Amino acid sequence: MNAVLEIIDQRHMDEIQLLKERIKSIRRSVLDMTANTEGGIHVGSSLSCVDMIATLYFMKMRHSPHRPDWSERDRFILSKGHAAPALYAVLAEAGYFPREELQTLRAMNSRLQGHPDLRTPGVDAPSGSLGQGISIGIGMAVAAKRRGSRSRVYVLVGDGECDEGQIWEALMTAAHLKLDNLVLVIDRNGWQLDDRTEEIKRKVPLKGKLESFGWQTYMVDGHDPEKFLDTLDLSELSEWPTAIIAHTLKGKGLQMIEDTNKGHKIRLSNEQYLAAIKDLEEASQ
Template sequence: MAIDNKLDAIAHQIRYEIIKMLVPLESHHIGCSLGIVEILTALYFEVMNIDPKNPEDINRDYFILSKGHAGASLYATLALRGFFDKKLLSQYDTNGGLLPEHASRVVSGVELSTGSLGHGLPVGLGLALSAKRDKRPNKVFVLMSDGELDEGSNWEAFLFASQHKLNNVIAIIDKNGLQGFGKTEEVISVEPIKEKLESFGWAVQEADGHDLQSLKKAMTEAQNSQSDKPNIIIAKTIKGRGIPFFEGKFESHYYSISEEKKAELLSSFNKKS
């Protein structure tokens, strides 16, 4: 596996910020936030055309976090990318604070307030359609979870995007195999997801969701694609990535860290960064 040291260090830093935000507060959604760190790192530090100094630039690339419950991950990424002061992260999930658990447009860089699943892709298609009609270069990235695919609105959107050849859309599925109350495979299996999406007229790629090179390659390929198909990247991820005792665990969706583990975790991350 090729390692890009600079990007790797950024991903580590984002993880540390997430743990600093969530662990002391015993907030939920730790696993979901940690699992998408590399995806956000690749997008915000490598792939997307964005400028923190000009966040409303008409030609910018858009990112929508459809799985809004991983808001902490997006906030940490935006702060490190310079969209706002890192100090603001201390206002996460606090009384009278600014940053709610679910991604909110209150801060610079968050394009859409989310929290209910199945909203991001349709809104993203509207942004993409607008760009197409106006002949603007924007790409629209939408990050969804595999559990989120239960929502019918996504399937309406899959149909619409290919009908209208919205090849400026790049959806990413955070495929961690877990959802709110069970394993995706056991609750409502989406497999064979690649074949399903291909049959809906999308150009599908698969990537290792924790390998920055693999993600960059898939994203760049989607960006430069000459096909008129909308793009989707199925990124295989591990929920809770970065906390060994949490990795791949359904419980990491909620808070379940003992007091001893809490202190150990914070200090071990501190040492590494």
């Protein structure tokens, strides 16, 4: 019996190892886009949530790059649409479109718009205007239940985004409807465009707010795929919608901007790009 458990354990460790390698490749894609895109991209915000998006797509969600419109798939909504490069890098890694296409981000006629819309294979919902993803997720979660589907819906919002009133309308609705197939991930990187989140508009106590709205709420390190995955597993046991407050660093892994607002929207110079790649290599050793 112990031998079987050991094999399962080893298999899990192998999968996590593979995930970490994929995340490294995805992070490199994000850095490539940050260097390639003329007007710059929201790299800080992309690097704070990219580990979680990758973990969802490679370890949790049921989906198929060969059939992006498969009706039984799990859905992912990037409500904080400015982190689109993170989502695009994951979708390319998963095989929804060729990785080379990432170079066309924000260019004329590209399928990769500055903020997500439906022309990109694998994108489940449009976003860009903040605060709307949970509502869209509610519609999808109810629709899934109505057709007797096991499909689950994951929505990722930013902590700054929680300033939007519609977020709180939707939190009430989802708890009212007891949507146990809806999972909210809050990318708690502590920054928004102008300043620290707590300076602009106080978010704490975020966990208390979510719990009082009727959500099963967890806190987790958003840069620890294993722990994040455990929490996603837990969400499947809840009778209520689940919120995961994921503590993250804006610009995670890119030393020159990490946990500052300097990388809200930038383009990397050649020198900066080389330094960034060096950071990435060192971090994964």
